[in-house]
Amino acid sequence: MDVIVTPTPRxxxxxxxxxxxxxxxxxxxxxxxxxxxxxxxxxxxxxxxDAMRRCVRDLGAVLEEDGEKIVITGFGGKPKDVRELDVGNAGAVLRFLMAIASLCPNVTFVNRYPESLGKRPHDDLIDALEQMGVEIDHNGGKLPITIRGGKPRSGRIRVSGSVSSQYLSALLFLTPLLEGDSEIEVVGDLKSKVVVGQTLEVLEQAGIVIEASEDLMRYRVPGGQSYAAKTYTVQGDYPGSAAVLAAAAVTESDVTIRGLVENSKQGERAIIDVLRMMEVPLTHHNAVVNVRGNGKLKAVEFDGDTATDAVLAMVAAAVFAEGTSRFYNVENLRYKECDRITDYLNELRKAGADVEERQSEIIVHGKPEGVEGGVEIDAHYDHRVIMALTVVGLRARRPIVIRDAHHVAKSYPIYFDHLRALGAQVEWVKVES
Structure with missing residues (x-):
């Protein structure tokens, strides 16, 4: 389905x-x-x-859920022998489970989204798993991928972190379950170190011991460990909230979002700092953020590597800032559900934004007067692009239509419900077949 975003001043x-x-x-x-x-x-x-729920159930976990919690009886280090796993369009779920599937004799990950996840490369993780004696059939590093494992070897493992930190996280989930000790070395660069910190935090809560170097490039993982059954509480989501906060920043607003803890390890918490740098009036106390936007923003320069999933929302806010903004060290945006630099900026230009791209930079020449709009734009099946383009539509002079906006459900199914609750004029439109 498409969404019509009508300019909304407040x-x-x-x-x-x-x-x-x-x-x-x-x-x-x-x-x-x-x-x-x-x-x-x-x-x-x-x-x-939901893709992770489905797949761990297929692998043998038992799940019971109500409106407040989910109770999971795990399969330990012995997943069920399954033939196929369907991760939908979830790249992180695919990569984490490619590692866990190496404990199974023969699992094929199917390709349900050839125009999105099906185009994304996974060579670096494939290479690391092959070092561990796992046989893998693949389509040039892409789906469909068949893992022929059963007994992956511990030992010295080298993995590239230059495209995604998810490959490293996948190995960190797997290696504690192996018989012997492992040493993991990250070669090249390591993108999104903050997200690796989230993985290490969860593993520590689950009773797993991992020794990490200060720069997160080397790890010693004792083998023969077991994950402990624990009680967890999920904190509020900064990546999704970034778009709502950006929407409040570019309009006349009085918007409160609850559940965003100040000391979160989510790198996208930086949206708060960036909006403050843009001189957006906001407060953040006791996990509550209040934005009293006046539509006036200043340009910023920001290293986006630690806040990957908030950069597009930051860029959307910068479209209306006074001056030229620069978001650098963001090349890994190119390897997401779409090329979040080229594809996103092409759509911003259609709406009237003045933007430039470099290989690892986004440059925004702000237009405090707003943009023209009045166009149909393509979300490229990407939830982050959909959310960020909506922010731009709120400050356009004429409505914009975002095609295939239902893909926002990948991470934030009630995004448009939340915006409507705040007064945004957004409307679903069925596409004629």
Missing amino acids: LRGDIQALSSKNYTTRYLLAAALADGTSTIYYPAHSEDS
Whole structure:
């Protein structure tokens, strides 16, 4: 379905932040890998977290859920022998489970989204798993991928972190379960170190011992460990909230979002700092953020590597800032559901924004007077692009249509419900077949 975003000068209201997708998927996996029963309070509901629910159930975990919590009886280090796993369009779920599937004799990950996840490369993780004696059939590093494992070897493992930190996180979930000790060395660069910190935090909560170097480039993982059954509470989601906060920043607003803890390890917490740098009036106390936007913003320069999933929302806010903004060290945006630099900026230009790209930079020449709009734009099946383009539509002079906006459900199924609750004029439109 498409969405029509009609210019909306004012937003008002109070919402509860969505639960964190990143923490939910990690807690689900840690609970599934435990012997015993774990409880996760306030888990996220999105296509990504639902894909992890579905797959760990296929691998042998038992899940019971009500409106507040999910109770999981894990399969420990012995997943069920399954032939196929369907991760939908969830890249992180695919990569985490490619590692866990190496404990199974023969698993094929199917390609349900050839125009999105099906285009993304996984060569670096494939190479690391092959070092561990796992045989893998693949389509040039892409789906469909068949893992022929059963007994991956511990030892010295080298993995590249230059495209994604998810490959490293996948190995960190797997290696504690192996018989012997492992040493993991990250070669090249390591993107999104903050997200690796989230993985290490969850593993520590699950009773797993890992020795990490200060720069997060080397790890010693004792083998023969077991995941402990635990109780987890999922914190509010900064990546999704970033778009709502950006929307409040570019309009006349009085918007409150609850559940965003100040000391979160989510790198996207930086949206608060960036909006402050843009001189957006806001407060952040006791996990509550209040934005009293006046539509006036200043340009910023920001290293986006630690806040990957908030950069597009930051860019959307910068479209209306006074001056030229620069977001650098963001090349890994090119390897997401779409090329979040080229594809996103092409759509911003259609709406009237003045933007430039470099290989690893986004440059925004702000237009405080607003943009023209009045166009149909393509979201490229990407939830982050959909959310960020909506922010731009709120300050356009004429409505914009975002095609295939239903893909926002990948991470934030009630995004448009939340915006409407704040007064945004957004309307679903069925596409004629």
